[in-house]
Amino acid sequence: MPSHEIQVCKTARYYTLGGSSEKTRKVIFVLHGYGQLAEYFIQKFTHLASENTLVVAPEALSRFYLKGFSGRVGATWMTKESRDTEIVDYLNYLNQVLDTILIDLNPFEVEIELLGFSKGCATAARWFEVQADIFTRLILWAGYFSNGIAELVSPHHFTNKPLIYVYGKKDEFLTQINQEEYLESLKKSVPTIEIHSFEGGHQLNTEVLSQIF
Numbered sequence: 001m002p003s004h005e006i007q008v009c010k011t012a013r014y015y016t017l018g019g020s021s022e023k024t025r026k027v028i029f030v031l032h033g034y035g036q037l038a039e040y041f042i043q044k045f046t047h048l049a050s051e052n053t054l055v056v057a058p059e060a061l062s063r064f065y066l067k068g069f070s071g072r073v074g075a076t077w078m079t080k081e082s083r084d085t086e087i088v089d090y091l092n093y094l095n096q097v098l099d100t101i102l103i104d105l106n107p108f109e110v111e112i113e114l115l116g117f118s119k120g121c122a123t124a125a126r127w128f129e130v131q132a133d134i135f136t137r138l139i140l141w142a143g144y145f146s147n148g149i150a151e152l153v154s155p156h157h158f159t160n161k162p163l164i165y166v167y168g169k170k171d172e173f174l175t176q177i178n179q180e181e182y183l184e185s186l187k188k189s190v191p192t193i194e195i196h197s198f199e200g201g202h203q204l205n206t207e208v209l210s211q212i213f
Contacts, residue, residue, distance in 0.1 A: 005085065014058040014097050015042045018049030020104055026053045026111045027101060028213070029094075031127075033118030033142075035066055035074030041117070044204045048213050058097045060123075061090060077123045087126060094127050098134065107134065113213075115139040117204060118173075125152035137162040139212060142171055142202055144182070148189055155190045163193045166208060168200040 015038045018024075028048065032041035038059035045055045060075035078086040114135045116124025121143025128138045129152065138153070140163070145152065157163075165186055167174055174182070186193055196212070198205045 010061060012059065012061055012093055012097075013038070014056060015039055016057070017042055017046060017055040018053050019051035020054050020101070021051070023051050024054050024105055024110055026113065027105070028053065028055045029098075029112070029114045030055060030057050031077075031114075031116045031120035031124050032057065032060070032075070033120050034076050036117075037063075037073065037075055044206070045209070047206065048209065054101070056097065056101055058094055061093060062086075077119060090123060091127060091130060094123075095131070098131065111136045113137050113139065115141060116143060117141045118143060118202065121145075122152055125149065128157065129153045132157045132161070135161070137164065139164045139166065141166045141204065142168065142174070144173065144177070145186075149186060150189045158190050158192050163190050164196065164212060165193055166196045166198070166205075166212070168202060168205070169197050170200060171202045173202055 028045070030042065030045055032038055038057040042055060042057035045057075049055045060077040062077075062079070063073050063075045066072045066074045077090055112135050114124050114128055114137070116122070116139070118141070121140040122145070124138060124140065125143075125145075128135055132154075138158075138161070140149075143165075149155075165183075167179075183195060186195070196208055198208050
C-alpha cells in the first residue's frame with residue numbers, strides 16, 4: 001500500500017523559569033528524557049533561574065500513558081516509526097521555540113546553552129548540529145549513543161565550544177554497558193570533552209548542575 005504524508009499544524013507547549021527581559025544574560029534550554037513531561041522536568045532547574053537566567057523546557061510532541069490506558073502521562077521525542085520525519089518535525093518545533101524566546105532578547109548579549117537528559121541527549125545533539133552558531137555549549141546528561149556521538153553532531157563544533165558529558169556511576173542503563181569503553185569512545189570522538197560523574201543513578205544531580213552552571 002502506498003504511504004502518504006501531509007504537514008499539519010500542532011499546538012506544542014514549553015515551560016519557563018526565570019526572567020525574560022533586558023536583564024537576561026543567559027538562556028538554558030533543557031530537553032527532558034523518555035516518558036517525562038516538561039512541567040515536572042523543569043523543576044529540577046529552579047535553583048538556576050533568576051532575573052538574569054531564563055530556563056526553557058520544551059515538551060516533546062508525542063504524549064502517551066505510561067501504564068495502560070489511563071493515569072500518568074509522559075512524552076517522547078521520537079520512535080522508530082517514521083523516524084526521519086519525526087526528527088524533522090521536532091527540529092522545526094524547537095527552532096520555533098528558539099525564535100519565540102529570542103524575540104525579546106538580543107542574542108549577541110546572552111549566552112544560550114543547551115542541555116539534554118537521557119533520551120533527550122540525542123535530540124539536543126541534533127538540535128545543536130543545526131544551531132551551532134547560536135548555542136555557546138552543549139551539556140549531555142546520562143545519554144547513550146550506540147553508534148557514536150559523531151553520528152548526531154559534528155565533533156568539529158567543539159574545537160571552540162565546550163561539550164560536557166555527565167553520568168551517574170550507578171546509572172541503571174549505563175551499567176549495562178562497558179562504561180570505560182564508552183567514555184573512551186566519547187573522548188576519541190571529541191578530545192576536548194569534559195566529563196563529570198557523581199554517586200547516583202539515572203537522574204539529575206543538583207550539586208553537579210550548580211557546578212556546571
